[in-house]
Amino acid sequence: MSVFDELLANNQSYAQSFNYGDLPAPPRRHIAIVTCMDARIDPISALGLDLGDAHVIRNAGGRITEDVIRSLVISQQLLGTREVAIIQHTKCGMLSFTNEQLRDKIKQDLNVDASGLDFLPFTSHEESLREDIRKLLGSGLLAKDTIITPAIYDVETGRIHKVEI
Amino acid sequence: MSVFDELLANNQSYAQSFNYGDLPAPPRRHIAIVTCMDARIDPISALGLDLGDAHVIRNAGGRITEDVIRSLVISQQLLGTREVAIIQHTKCGMLSFTNEQLRDKIKQDLNVDASGLDFLPFTSHEESLREDIRKLLGSGLLAKDTIITPAIYDVETGRIHKVEI
Numbered sequence: 563m564s565v566f567d568e569l570l571a572n573n574q575s576y577a578q579s580f581n582y583g584d585l586p587a588p589p590r591r592h593i594a595i596v597t598c599m600d601a602r603i604d605p606i607s608a609l610g611l612d613l614g615d616a617h618v619i620r621n622a623g624g625r626i627t628e629d630v631i632r633s634l635v636i637s638q639q640l641l642g643t644r645e646v647a648i649i650q651h652t653k654c655g656m657l658s659f660t661n662e663q664l665r666d667k668i669k670q671d672l673n674v675d676a677s678g679l680d681f682l683p684f685t686s687h688e689e690s691l692r693e694d695i696r697k698l699l700g701s702g703l704l705a706k707d708t709i710i711t712p713a714i715y716d717v718e719t720g721r722i723h724k725v726e727i
Numbered sequence: 728m729s730v731f732d733e734l735l736a737n738n739q740s741y742a743q744s745f746n747y748g749d750l751p752a753p754p755r756r757h758i759a760i761v762t763c764m765d766a767r768i769d770p771i772s773a774l775g776l777d778l779g780d781a782h783v784i785r786n787a788g789g790r791i792t793e794d795v796i797r798s799l800v801i802s803q804q805l806l807g808t809r810e811v812a813i814i815q816h817t818k819c820g821m822l823s824f825t826n827e828q829l830r831d832k833i834k835q836d837l838n839v840d841a842s843g844l845d846f847l848p849f850t851s852h853e854e855s856l857r858e859d860i861r862k863l864l865g866s867g868l869l870a871k872d873t874i875i876t877p878a879i880y881d882v883e884t885g886r887i888h889k890v891e892i
Contacts, residue, residue, distance in 0.1 A: 565758045566812045566876045572775025573887045580885030582767065587820050589766040593730045599782040599798055601754040602747065604771050610737025617764040620785040622798035629794035632846055633764055633787035639832055640820055647731045655752055655805055667804050674867045681797055702839045711731045720745030722738045 585614040588641045593617070594634055597649040598624040598656075602717045605649065609722070617643060623656040624649055625682045626694035635703050644708055648694060649722060651715040656683045687714055692727045750779040753806045758782070759799055762814040763789040763821075767882045770814065774887070782808060788821040789814055790847045791859035800868050809873055813859060814887060816880040821848045852879055857892045 684690035
């Protein structure tokens with residue numbers, strides 16, 4: 563039995579008391595949250611969001627990539643969001659390795675040459691958030707009136723604070 | 728006041744009763760969930776996950792992209808996951824447009840040429856899940872013993888079921 567099979571059993575209970583069947587697709591609060599995939603973060607609970615409130619985009623690091631920009635364009639152009647929060651977090655795994663180290667591990671474990679891949683590790687929240695916002699604005703693909711807020715989630719306290727960059 | 732400022736106020740309450748400060752980074756259940764950014768989905772609640780259990784990766788459509796593969800490699804190589812669930816959902820916005828339509832809208836609204844961008848819309852869950860799993864396996868970047876499960880979340884019932892592809 564896979565872990566997912568166990569989670570599907572949990573889902574049976576969830577579905578039994580589910581009463582959000584009529585929600586429209588456009589997020590009620592017109593916001594998209596970009597954050598890390600980290601298992602210690604539940605962005606919906608941490609921000610007091612209800613089902614239907616916000617788009618949630620997550621990847622390793624909560625970094626702005628082409629795929630995140632693709633998702634944000636769809637979020638804005640087709641589903642009407644106008645605000646983006648980019649939430650990194652303390653003790654992020656992305657602060658703990660270099661591209662070289664991970665490529666070496668992949669070569670060793672999988673015998674695959676990953677020398678062309680950038681895993682987007684970083685050493686400073688402020689620097690990487692600055693870089694990511696520059697990338698987002700530089701794409702020209704966001705609506706002009708978009709509010710972008712960088713923030714950090716503290717995995718030890720559950721607290722989120724805005725970052726001045 | 729931005730929407731995010733209101734959400735930060737919610738976060739103050741969340742942090743006050745937060746008692747997960749000691750969780751390790753590696754997901755306890757060794758699983759990564761890939762799903763759509765859709766506001767109607769709360770994967771953590773829907774799967775009965777606890778904080779610390781699973782990586783959650785989300786983008787428009789829950790599609791497998793280079794960025795998702797980057798995230799899964801980090802999830803597996805650095806944080807020990809060995810299972811991937813790819814969860815698409817009913818009434819997905821990605822079923823409702825074509826690349827041409829979205830590119831035209833972007834040209835009109837933002838005056839940007841997005842002709843080089845693939846927004847990854849799809850017309851069939853089964854086909855796109857098949858394509859995405861092929862892409863994932865084809866990358867050669869997943870551990871050989873990875874269990875991959877495609878599934879669909881029903882936004883009207885909250886129910887998730889596995890898909891035979």
